[in-house]
Amino acid sequence: MTETALREGGEEPAVGARWQRAAARGKVRGTTKYVADLPVPPCAQVAVYRSTRPHARILAVDVTQAAALPGVQAVVTGQDLFALLGERLLTGPAFADQPALAYDRVRYVGEPVAAVLARDLATARAAVDLIAVEYEDLEPVYDVETALKGEFFVHDVLRPSSVFGDLSHLRGKRDTNVCYEYNLRTGDVDAVPTDGVTTVSGEFWSPPVAHVPIELPCTTAWVEDDRLEILTTTQTPSYVRQAVADLLDLPLNKVRVRTSVLGGSFGSKMYDRLEPLAAALAWSQQTAVRLVATREEAFLLTTRHGAGVTSSMSADADGNIVAATADVAYDTGAFADVGPRITAKSGMVAAGPYRVENAWIRSRCIYTNKPSAGPFRGFGVPQVTWSHESLVDELARELGEDPAEFRRRHLLREGDEAPMGTVMHSADFVGCLDAVTDEIGWTTPYEKGEGRWRRGRGVAVGMKAVLTPTIANAVIQLNQDGSATLMISTVDMGQGSDTIMPQIVAEVLHLDEGSVRVVAADTDTTPYDTITAGSRSTYHTGNAVRAAAEKMRDKLVDLAAQRLGVAASDCKVTSGGVMSTTAQETVSISDLMHGHFGARGTTLTAEANFTTSWQPYDHETGRSRQVTEHWFAGAVAVEILVDTMTGRVKVEQLAVAGDVGRAINPTLVEQQLTGAAIMGIGHALFDELVFDQGQIVNGTLLDYQLPSVRDVPAKLTAHVIESAHRTGPFGAKGVGETGILAIAPAIANAVRDAVGVRITRLPLSPERVLEAMTEAGVS
């Protein structure tokens, strides 16, 4: 827990304070307005006909019966939209490979092929049942092993989008299912002497999982005054505006994208989800349309990448880690989405947060005929952490060393160069590890048990880079009464940005809790922001907000200096207003602005931009001196019980720690760490999307298992580690993903400790644990 020192004059600082979460009361009372609750014009309800084939050519789409159904306003096919928009119909952040409606081929079971606009949803759905599509089956590619054989291809040609410029060299590449490959070459793993070297290796698998936020995706689009209005559940309003403007060939000022607070997302509501289809339908039909995904449809919109990692780790006779290798294969499904970024950002840390002189990593993003995988809390890093934290644990055991102490000896420290060539700063892995091992009493003896239940302890460390480069902007409007309005395009989806951004403003301008309000993202009024994702907002948007607040502070100081006839350097902002030390006088913000403008209700505006840069990694070696703006460091320790009769794993105690640089709001940081840990328990023990020949067979909440309150450990503690970042706002960094990175390997390492079996495939279901114990002869 962090403590905050009082400021000069006994004033309690805003940064570091445990302010109440914005809109907390409304969420508890059910009065918060989510996107689907907000008023919109009368709309046509949209239902979607979805492909019943995993991979097929569309020969004909017969909509005659559907269009004739009373109440149906229009039936639009992919071919209709393609005739209107051409290849602009293909959107996507990395590759322009995703049609709003399939027009020539379907690439997964459930892909939208046609849309019905009707006066009500029941009619629209009834009409969908009357659509007949004639297919010519193509050979499906169900998994990455088949995809890598290169016999059948999900796409004929790679089409890099204009969003990620560094992928342009892949344009026109044919006959491949590998849409992106990242390679890291550090030192020479082949030149490592073999004498006295201990090597452990494994084949690790993390299955695809679903995000399952409570709020379902909803998009409403309509034409007003010859421009397109979109109200949608999105983490990326600025991206959506650009994507829709490109799709319809409209100037940016003719597209307005609004959102509201989101009822959870975890990466599921970003980039191209319902918006391109809603926009194309509204614009082509010149009418208002509303799409709300059903729960079953939400399972099809995006998933977390299933990933296989074949890897090894070697230590010399002195116990130094001398080499690490990893061959990573991400199953991105039918569309690349942001898979290439995930492939690189996670591939670069696949050797783990350790001092490793020789590393060989290949990380590939691979198309298959399944629903598209996209961003998910952790951005692909949990999948490689599953590999390197299992390996390092096994290596320590092979060498007869304590797994925590072995890690502690090899973890990267401040100033160390990580295997991908970037120097570490503000990533206190050792502090995180110490916090969690102390919490569970790692060094104290414990009873392992000899009967049905066996006890074990496990630890793991995670490392992730923040999204870089990105752009953030902030506009502060200070009102004459001393309250402020903050305009940013960061979307609060539970992470608490609507709480901490006002804290940053309040810290600079010495305002009280509740005096700064955040305007919901609206591309007509809130400024450009790359994205609300990847734990980037506290750092990036936070820095823009801080800079805007500092500009506002300077404006107030100038106004006060003019009014009091003193030098600006003599004035400073305090909780009572602007004070002159020479004049020994304080002018309140209210009086200062009223005096300046001569009216009540006036506003003063300040804006700022914060943009980060990076040095793109070398295509041959994958190395970069500055691959990221900052790092996330986290650690997890658990104590578990294994039921040797059933294979069930019960997590009794879990400690999670994250280095956040500086906690703007420690309560929200603890909640982020805790929430991520609970989500991670699901991924470790039962979360899994099951596919059968391209068909999701558990894509309903009846069949898909999520953590419930009964899965929460009896003792769960979150530890905030503060290793201030030199350029973070007040030293702060993000924390949304840190807690989830190392959960699964920590639990698997504890299973290894309890019953002596090393399991390399997730989830650690009772069947899998029992099977591993049976194979190992553990009674």
Place this chain on the structure above:
Amino acid sequence: MKFGSSFTVPAASTTVFDLFLDAPTMRACIPGCEELERTDETHFRGRLVNTIAHVRFNAAFSAEIVGLDAPHEVRAVLQGEDQRLGSSIKVQATLTVQPDGDGSLVTYAMELALWGKLGRLGESIVQRRTVEVERQFVEAFTRACTAGPVELPAPVSVGARGSEGAVSAPPSAPPAPVRSAPERRMSPLRRLLAWFRGRGAR
């Protein structure tokens, strides 16, 4: 989804093999097969109506014999689509017949793909239904092996309301044994109350 099983029938393997390729016999024996005709040496077409977990599907299908080693093995691919249900089905099946004493041992392996809404039901539900369908098929086919090729029966409605297991009745089907109505079971709470009443009565 992969399924496989074996069963024995009381007929020579040549008889069994011929019956498998006889459309009227198969129509009578396959639960829910409302239509089946052989369009040429290697192709069939028909309609399958059945119910899984209260979801009724009605799919026109085509089947192609892709490998034939009479009277030992036949390989076929079946594809069908229920447009209204937004679902399609594909079955790749291999069936072998071996002499087994006076009868024959029939072994089959199926790779079943269910795509769309039907596919969401999940393997456990489909597998349970498949076991039931297999049992009905084996019963009907055993009767057919005994009685010989089947004459075309009149279509019988399938998947009657509330009767998931209802299938086309084979022409020679004997009447099902009539079970006596089970004794109505008393709930634990009622039993406890009755026990207390009994004590009070003593």
